[in-house]
Amino acid sequence: MIQRVLVPTDFTVNSLRIVLEYLENNNDEQVELVLVYGYKLGESISMLLGFTLDDHLAEMQNDDFLKGCEIIKSRFKDKVVEMYADCMISKNTRYVRNYLKGRQFTQIVLPDAFEFQNVEHTFDVVELLRTQPLPLPQVIPVAMGEDEMSRHDTLDSFFFRKKWRFSYE
Amino acid sequence: MRNYNKTLYALITILVVYTVSFVAFILYSVTNFAFSDFYKRLDLRRDLAAERMLNGKETQKDWSITYLEELNNQREFIVEFDEKGDIVNNSGFNALLWEKIDKRGATNFKEGNTFYSTKLYQQPGKNYIVGVSAENYFYTHHLRYLQNLLLISLILGVLFVIVVSLLVKRSFIQPIYGIIDEVKKIGSENLYLRLREDKYKGVLHKLANTFNRMLNRVETSFETQKNFISNASHELNTPLTSIIGIADLSLSKDRSKEEYQQAMQKIVDSAENLEKKTNALLMLARTGYEKDTKLNFKPVRIDQIIMDAEMTVKAINERFHIKTDFSMLPDDSMKLKVNGLAPLLQLAISNIVSNACKYSPNHTAYVALGAFDKGVIILIKDEGIGIPEQELSYIYDPYFRASNTQHFSGYGIGLPLARNIIKMHDGNLSVTSTLGKGTTVRIELPTYSPIS
Numbered sequence: 001m002i003q004r005v006l007v008p009t010d011f012t013v014n015s016l017r018i019v020l021e022y023l024e025n026n027n028d029e030q031v032e033l034v035l036v037y038g039y040k041l042g043e044s045i046s047m048l049l050g051f052t053l054d055d056h057l058a059e060m061q062n063d064d065f066l067k068g069c070e071i072i073k074s075r076f077k078d079k080v081v082e083m084y085a086d087c088m089i090s091k092n093t094r095y096v097r098n099y100l101k102g103r104q105f106t107q108i109v110l111p112d113a114f115e116f117q118n119v120e121h122t123f124d125v126v127e128l129l130r131t132q133p134l135p136l137p138q139v140i141p142v143a144m145g146e147d148e149m150s151r152h153d154t155l156d157s158f159f160f161r162k163k164w165r166f167s168y169e
Numbered sequence: 170m171r172n173y174n175k176t177l178y179a180l181i182t183i184l185v186v187y188t189v190s191f192v193a194f195i196l197y198s199v200t201n202f203a204f205s206d207f208y209k210r211l212d213l214r215r216d217l218a219a220e221r222m223l224n225g226k227e228t229q230k231d232w233s234i235t236y237l238e239e240l241n242n243q244r245e246f247i248v249e250f251d252e253k254g255d256i257v258n259n260s261g262f263n264a265l266l267w268e269k270i271d272k273r274g275a276t277n278f279k280e281g282n283t284f285y286s287t288k289l290y291q292q293p294g295k296n297y298i299v300g301v302s303a304e305n306y307f308y309t310h311h312l313r314y315l316q317n318l319l320l321i322s323l324i325l326g327v328l329f330v331i332v333v334s335l336l337v338k339r340s341f342i343q344p345i346y347g348i349i350d351e352v353k354k355i356g357s358e359n360l361y362l363r364l365r366e367d368k369y370k371g372v373l374h375k376l377a378n379t380f381n382r383m384l385n386r387v388e389t390s391f392e393t394q395k396n397f398i399s400n401a402s403h404e405l406n407t408p409l410t411s412i413i414g415i416a417d418l419s420l421s422k423d424r425s426k427e428e429y430q431q432a433m434q435k436i437v438d439s440a441e442n443l444e445k446k447t448n449a450l451l452m453l454a455r456t457g458y459e460k461d462t463k464l465n466f467k468p469v470r471i472d473q474i475i476m477d478a479e480m481t482v483k484a485i486n487e488r489f490h491i492k493t494d495f496s497m498l499p500d501d502s503m504k505l506k507v508n509g510l511a512p513l514l515q516l517a518i519s520n521i522v523s524n525a526c527k528y529s530p531n532h533t534a535y536v537a538l539g540a541f542d543k544g545v546i547i548l549i550k551d552e553g554i555g556i557p558e559q560e561l562s563y564i565y566d567p568y569f570r571a572s573n574t575q576h577f578s579g580y581g582i583g584l585p586l587a588r589n590i591i592k593m594h595d596g597n598l599s600v601t602s603t604l605g606k607g608t609t610v611r612i613e614l615p616t617y618s619p620i621s
Contacts, residue, residue, distance in 0.1 A: 071546070
């Protein structure tokens with residue numbers, strides 16, 4: 001059975017490490033990854049009428065992030081059936097319940113100690129899901145660990161993680 | 170410019186033709202209306218005249234005039250004719266116009282300024298043509314006036330169109346001539362000159378701006394070339410000077426065999442150094458200028474090239490360490506194939522990797538490889554001295570060396586050479602760096618697709 005997995009993101013390449021940790025540490029089930037981030041839509045009428053999810057997501061995802069996603073897809077070609085972005089637009093408990101139910105998530109990935117980039121109008125999905133009184137789908141915790149290397153290129157964090165798995169000298 | 174004039178004249182002609190046909194249309198329709206209206210009035214008077222002449226009494230003549238305005242030079246006539254069409258009786262009709270009359274119905278016609286309306290009336294055994302003629306005052310006076318008016322306004326209109334078009338043309342062309350004059354002043358000796366953008370508006374402002382930006386690029390490349398020549402001659406001069414110096418010194422007096430051998434060895438070393446430099450220069454020039462000639466590219470595996478490049482680097486200096494992250498290698502090995510020349514790609518990557526090792530205190534370079542949809546990404550990262558931010562834009566200039574590299578040997582050719590090679594392969598090389606923390610070089614190369 002294909003698992004539909006909610007993975008929190010902030011559309012930085014760095015946050016794709018959560019996906020990598022999840023994919024590397026879980027069994028070989030096929031997954032459909034939904035990268036979710038929180039966006040406070042607000043109450044204004046212009047937002048209600050003018051907000052388009054596709055346009056908004058296209059605006060949020062920069063080239064490097066998309067390349068990162070493509071690299072993950074080609075790396076885990078057999079495991080990742082699909083991978084796309086989505087956003088939650090409210091912190092309201094009923095909204096969260098309906099969102100999880102409607103999208104039919106079977107797993108939720110919650111990283112420990114990951115600092116999401118805090119941009120205006122966004123909220124932390126991990127914190128929101130942690131504090132929910134609702135029964136959640138299966139929660140998969142991933143340990144991010146400390147990354148000690150300095151970063152220059154945006155794709156750095158994506159590649160040079162913890163210990164190299166393949167290395168020869 | 171000639172084409173421009175042609176377009177302008179064509180436009181003027183179109184405008185003039187339009188005005189003329191407009192005037193002609195007005196004149197035609199007013200005339201047409203004046204004619205048909207006047208004929209209607211004549212028809213009415215003819216019917217009244219016929220009634221009076223054929224059925225009424227001669228003395229009743231005046232009653233119609235009481236109600237109907239008499240027209241200019243209005244005349245009534247009655248013509249009696251036989252079956253052959255010959256006139257039997259004629260009262261007041263010009264017999265020369267007999268041919269123009271339809272003998273079996275009604276006719277309207279015009280002779281000079283006089284309009285005629287006639288109709289056949291039959292009485293037992295007799296045929297009459299009754300008619301009325303009159304001059305059309307509206308036609309002779311008002312229409313003439315209108316005609317003159319339209320003619321004058323037509324001439325004025327055409328003149329106006331021509332003058333305005335020529336003025337507009339001048340106002341369009343004048344600033345372009347201005348730009349041409351300004352551009353003429355710019356030569357190789359004063360490439361710093363720029364067009365005055367604020368003088369122009371709209372699209373010409375954009376043109377001037379584009380031109381200035383082009384000049385900026387030209388000036389930069391001019392400067393680079395100048396620097397390149399001076400740097401190159403300086404670089405080549407250093408070993409030459411040492412060769413000449415050593416040779417001069419050894420020739421200045423008699424020396425022992427060992428001393429000569431020592432001197433010759435130094436000369437050979439310097440000459441080898443010189444050869445290395447000229448070879449590197451030659452390579453740079455070839456990779457820089459052979460962009461258009463398609464080299465014999467073949468599909469090659471990029472992971473293999475990286476491993477070979479690493480071997481090369483380690484062979485040069487055994488203190489260099491390379492840590493490779495192949496954890497993101499794609500499942501599908503086809504995604505690792507790029508179209509290119511293996512020795513060149515290997516040269517580019519080994520250059521960058523050896524730089525990464527050279528400028529790091531721990532002599533370690535970190536290399537990673539991944540594949541996205543349309544290409545591969547190679548990251549080469551070090552934790553070395555980094556590049557000062559303000560110098561990042563010059564690092565691709567040949568012979569440029571950052572200000573913090575005095576304690577490292579090098580020619581400043583490796584990176585420009587690598588970049589040229591990557592560009593030859595339709596790829597992209599970018600460098601990000603933090604001073605004192607390290608540098609990351611990112612290479613992106615398009616994947617090989619069998620169709621292209």
